Amino acid sequence: MPRRSPLEAQLYSHLGPSRFSALGFLGQDARDFEDILADDARTLDRLGVSRERLVQGLREVYERALQAGGDPVRAGTGSFAECLECRGRVPSPFPGEGTFAKHQVRVFRDDGTETLVITSLALHLIERHGFFQGIGSPFRIDPAQAASVLGLGAGRQNG
Numbered sequence: 235m236p237r238r239s240p241l242e243a244q245l246y247s248h249l250g251p252s253r254f255s256a257l258g259f260l261g262q263d264a265r266d267f268e269d270i271l272a273d274d275a276r277t278l279d280r281l282g283v284s285r286e287r288l289v290q291g292l293r294e295v296y297e298r299a300l301q302a303g304g305d306p307v308r309a310g311t312g313s314f315a316e317c318l319e320c321r322g323r324v325p326s327p328f329p330g331e332g333t334f335a336k337h338q339v340r341v342f343r344d345d346g347t348e349t350l351v352i353t354s355l356a357l358h359l360i361e362r363h364g365f366f367q368g369i370g371s372p373f374r375i376d377p378a379q380a381a382s383v384l385g386l387g388a389g390r391q392n393g
Contacts, residue, residue: 249327249368259327259359261370274366277377283386288377289361291384296352299339310383313349315341324355334358341383349383350375 249259249267263270278285298307299317309315320336334355341350356373359365367374381387 259371260368261374263368263370270368271364274377275364281378281381281387283381285364288380289357291386292352292380293357296339300337309341310385312344313341313383315339326355326358350379
């Protein structure tokens, strides 16, 4: 592993396992933080989906599920979402960015298999930093999977 500057070391310590996230925001991902960001940005670019449009779609599903109070809501063609309300708040791993509700919106295919989990912190990290979290992180939102669930991608109007 390359030697990190003090600022990089601090960033990695914030992204690693903590009392707020047992596996941390990087999961088992061995890639450098910058590579994680770049790979996910390339995925969106390849799909022809802007990060802003993806966040907008995910936020719409999150808000609809939250308002439904646990009842399932349609999340896209072939999938639905349900909100699991959790008490408390979790801080951003980036200092000074505040805390976020722990509510989880779980998105399932119509056959019942889970596809992704949306949290307010995950939305913030994607929107503000382009950080979808590392592979193996329990709250990673895979950009290709999210675009598929929302019906976004090549050949569609995506903004």
